[in-house]
Amino acid sequence: MSTLPHPPQDRRQAGMVSIMVTMVLMIVISLIVLGFAQISRRNQREVLDRQLSTQAFYAAESGVNDVRNLVQQAYATGTTVPPKTGCDAGSGATQAFYGSLNATLSSANSVSYSCIMVNPTPTSLVYNNVSTNSILVPVQSANGSAINNITLTWQSKLTTNTPLNGCPANTSSVFSSTSSWSCGYGVLRFDLVPTSGSLSTNSLLTSTMTAFLVPTQAAGVGNGQGSVGYAADRSNANTVSSVSCTNSQCSMTITGLSNTQYALRISSLYQDASLQISAQNGGTSLPLQNAQVVIDSTGKAQDVLRRIQVHVPLTPTSRNQLPDYALESTDSVCKRFSVMQGYFNNDAATYAPNGNNPLCQ
Numbered sequence: 001m002s003t004l005p006h007p008p009q010d011r012r013q014a015g016m017v018s019i020m021v022t023m024v025l026m027i028v029i030s031l032i033v034l035g036f037a038q039i040s041r042r043n044q045r046e047v048l049d050r051q052l053s054t055q056a057f058y059a060a061e062s063g064v065n066d067v068r069n070l071v072q073q074a075y076a077t078g079t080t081v082p083p084k085t086g087c088d089a090g091s092g093a094t095q096a097f098y099g100s101l102n103a104t105l106s107s108a109n110s111v112s113y114s115c116i117m118v119n120p121t122p123t124s125l126v127y128n129n130v131s132t133n134s135i136l137v138p139v140q141s142a143n144g145s146a147i148n149n150i151t152l153t154w155q156s157k158l159t160t161n162t163p164l165n166g167c168p169a170n171t172s173s174v175f176s177s178t179s180s181w182s183c184g185y186g187v188l189r190f191d192l193v194p195t196s197g198s199l200s201t202n203s204l205l206t207s208t209m210t211a212f213l214v215p216t217q218a219a220g221v222g223n224g225q226g227s228v229g230y231a232a233d234r235s236n237a238n239t240v241s242s243v244s245c246t247n248s249q250c251s252m253t254i255t256g257l258s259n260t261q262y263a264l265r266i267s268s269l270y271q272d273a274s275l276q277i278s279a280q281n282g283g284t285s286l287p288l289q290n291a292q293v294v295i296d297s298t299g300k301a302q303d304v305l306r307r308i309q310v311h312v313p314l315t316p317t318s319r320n321q322l323p324d325y326a327l328e329s330t331d332s333v334c335k336r337f338s339v340m341q342g343y344f345n346n347d348a349a350t351y352a353p354n355g356n357n358p359l360c361q
Contacts (some may be wrong), residue, residue: 005358017116018058018113025310034116036043043077043133046358047205048197049303049304051237051299052302052303053301053304053306054302055109055111055301055304056111056299056300056301056304056305056309057063057299057306057308058299059105059111059112059113059193059298059299059300059301059306059349060113060295060297060298060306060307060308061308062105062113062299063101063113063116063297063298063299064297064308064310064312065294065319066101066102066104066113066118067101067118067293067296067297067312068293068310070098070100070101071120071293071295071312071314072312072314074097075290075314078214081120081293082097082117083118083119083120083121084098084116084117084118085117085119086117087114087115087116087298093324095333099118101116103116103313107244108301109284109301109302110301111144111299111300111301111302112299112300113297113298113299113300114298114299114300114305115296115297115298115307116295116296116297116298117291117295118294118295118296118297119144119293119298120289120293120296121287121288121289122287122288122293122311123278123285123286123288123293123296124276124277124278124285124288125137125276125278125288125291125292125311126274126275126276127266127275127277127290127313128274129157129272129274130154130188130266130268130272130273130274131236131267131268131272132267132269132324133267133270133324134189134265134267134324135136135265135266135267135348136263136264136265136268137264138195138261138264138276138289138290139261139262139263139264139277139288139291139357140261140262140280140288140289140290140291141260141261141279141286141288142259142285142286142287142289143287144260145260145281145286146198146257146258146259146281147256147257147259147261147262147279147280147281147285148255148256148257148258148280148281148282149227149253149254149255149256149257149279149284150192150253150254150257150262150264150277150279150280151251151253151254151277151278151279151280152188152190152213152253152254152266152275152276152277153250153251153275153277153278154185154188154249154251154253154268154273154274154275154276154277155249155273155274156157156184156185156271156273157272157273157274158184158271161247161248162184162244162249163183163184164183164184164185164215164217165182165183165184165246165248165339166182166183166184167182167183167184167185167215167216167217167245168183168214169217170216170217170242171214171215171216171240171241171242174187174214174240175187178270179237181270181271182232183215183270183271184271185215185250185271185273186213186251186268186269186270186271186272186273187212187213187214187215187268187269187270187273188243188245188250188266188268188269188273189210189211189212189264189266189267189269190210190211190213190252190254190264190265190266191208191209191265191270192208192209192210192230192262192263192264193207193208193209193232193262193263194257194258194259194261194262195261195263196206196259196260196261197259201295204231204277205235206232207232207339208231208232208233208234209212209230209231209232209233209254209264210239210248211228211236211238211239211240211241212239212240212241212253212269213218213228213241213243213250214240214241214319215242215243215245216242216243216244216245222251224250225241225242225243226244226251226252226253227245227252227253227254227255228241228253228254228255229255229256230254230255230256230257231256233318242297243320251316256262258288258361264277266325267324271342273298274282275303290314291313291316292312292313293310293311293312293314294310294311294314295308295309295310295312296308297309297310297327330357341342346351
């Protein structure tokens with residue numbers, strides 16, 4: 001009886017090595033496939049989230065628009081706008097006022113504005129684009145407390161981080177052409193007049209305070225004014241005031257006030273500004289009415305939420321409907337204008353009023 005010889009040791013282990021190499025390769029390939037699948041799912045989810053986020057944002061905007069139309073209609077008819085402090089429908093006057101809102105925009109795609117909150121008496125009024133065209137702002141205490149101070153805070157609309165650079169060193173001779181203004185902040189002009197009680201043309205003229213707030217380089221290091229006292233008409237010695245500014249913002253508080261409501265006309269010369277207005281009684285911020293309503297809206301698209309907050313004016317436009325610039329004279333004013341060659345090259349005295357001015361012959 002013969003026996004077959006045993007294979008060498010390395011030949012007996014060759015099959016096991018092949019199996020292990022195959023298993024390792026399968027594991028590596030599986031991990032690569034799983035990695036690509038995970039990346040693909042993640043990209044798909046990111047695309048879906050962006051799409052849902054856009055839908056949720058538009059849903060939130062729809063909520064703002066619906067409430068804005070509702071509030072402006074109420075304001076135009078003299079109807080009181082109740083506050084809405086929660087996401088639920090509320091009760092009583094709140095439910096009756098906001099009950100007509102239809103929050104569902106697309107039931108098939110689960111798109112809606114899921115939460116609406118409304119504050120008709122905010123403690124801060126926000127205006128994002130104040131320019132040379134003035135805006136009219138009613139500053140009225142909502143709880144009947146007297147307004148002692150009004151604070152104006154504004155920021156530059158430029159992208160620079162150092163808007164204070166290039167600002168004038170003082171308030172002397174600051175008014176010039178726009179092209180020569182290098183400061184990142186504009187000169188804020190305000191006209192302030194109390195509007196409570198009976199009003200007349202004479203009382204409005206004699207009680208209006210006009211001031212130009214100039215951001216200077218000295219401001220922000222202790223030399224700029226942080227407040228200015230209310231003084232009307234010819235008694236106002238602060239028609240041009242240096243403002244306390246930093247590279248973040250400028251701020252000025254008008255003190256010495258005592259009425260419950262005022263009207264502000266505000267414009268920004270040389271540079272546009274973002275402006276916030278608040279009123280205080282002592283050290284307490286006052287709720288303000290009849291100017292803006294703050295609408296807080298949350299839009300929902302499936303499981304994605306977007307929340308926005310908007311300050312909405314109660315009137316269709318807060319832009320001043322009166323002329324910003326006018327002439328006042330105790331005598332007749334010539335309103336004829338013409339352009340003639342060499343007119344401005346002659347001596348101005350030659351064409352003085354009541355002289356030989358060809359424009360008024």
